[in-house]
Amino acid sequence: MTDPIPVPHAGGAAAADVLLLHASRFGQSIAIAEALAGRLAEAGLRGELARVQDRLNADLSGHRAVIIVASIRYGHFDPAVQALVARQAAVLRERLGVFVSVNLTARKPDKQSPETNAYTRKFLAASQQLGWQPALCEVVAGALRYPRYNWLDKRLIQLIMRMTGGETDTRREVEYTDWEQVRRLADTVAERLR
Structure with a gap:
């Protein structure tokens, strides 16, 4: 896992531009989050990777964007993902929010969009009820x-x-x-x- 690269922001404390949170069962969501962080670094943005479970009550306000990369297991995302949205909806709304749904269903071309992927559609509907809709949502095939x-x-x-x-x-x-x-x-x- 990549260590966070600090960047100064108002108040003198250090925080990464982008917080990449992952909820992974067998490692593919972590690999995707790491690949995102690497590509963002090439664009001059600093990323920090962490498990969703470790940031449920953390202060996310120092980041310009929050990317959540979560995998499906037997039809469900890790409950910590919904818990994070419930606890952090107000802060997430103030940032560029990105949700990456990782699932094997997305191996089929007709299941690769938020509109055609049932798991992602269900998650987005529940998140909206909690007061957060990501600005960007991507459905990515897993492994x-x-x-x-x-x-x-x-x-x-x-x-x-x-x-x-x-x-x-x-x-x-x-x-x-x-x-x-x-x-x-x-x-x-x-x-x-x-």
């Missing part, structure tokens, strides 16, 4: 990491993949993430912050 799963996860995910026409060989790892899509998102964030 299938069978060898890293425990026996039960392996079997359940294999069943889901069988039903949805996905990879079922439990010896394989398949990365569906479109890294160019991730770079484009970082470029859009950098443009918005200029």
Whole structure:
């Protein structure tokens, strides 16, 4: 994980331009957050990576943007993501807010937008009820990491993949993430912050 690179702001304290919060089950959301941070650094923006769970009650006001990268597991985001939105909605509204939904459903082209991805649509509706709508929302395909799963996860995910026409060989790892899509998102964030 990348260490935060401090940047001075009003009051003399140090904070990164962009706070990248991740909620990951098997590491792909972390990899996506790191890739975003790296691309933002190329644009001269300083990023700080942290787990969503570690920032539920933190002061987020020193950051110009907050990017939340969260993965789906069995149809649900980590409950800490919704808890963060509930606790931090007022502060999130004052910043450039970005939500990145990471899920295997997005491996299919017709499920790669916030409008066509059921998990993301549901999250955005719940967030709106809590008083926050991200300025940017991206749906990114995750990775299938069978060898890293425990026996039960392996079997359940294999069943889901069988039903949805996905990879079922439990010896394989398949990365569906479109890294160019991730770079484009970082470029859009950098443009918005200029």
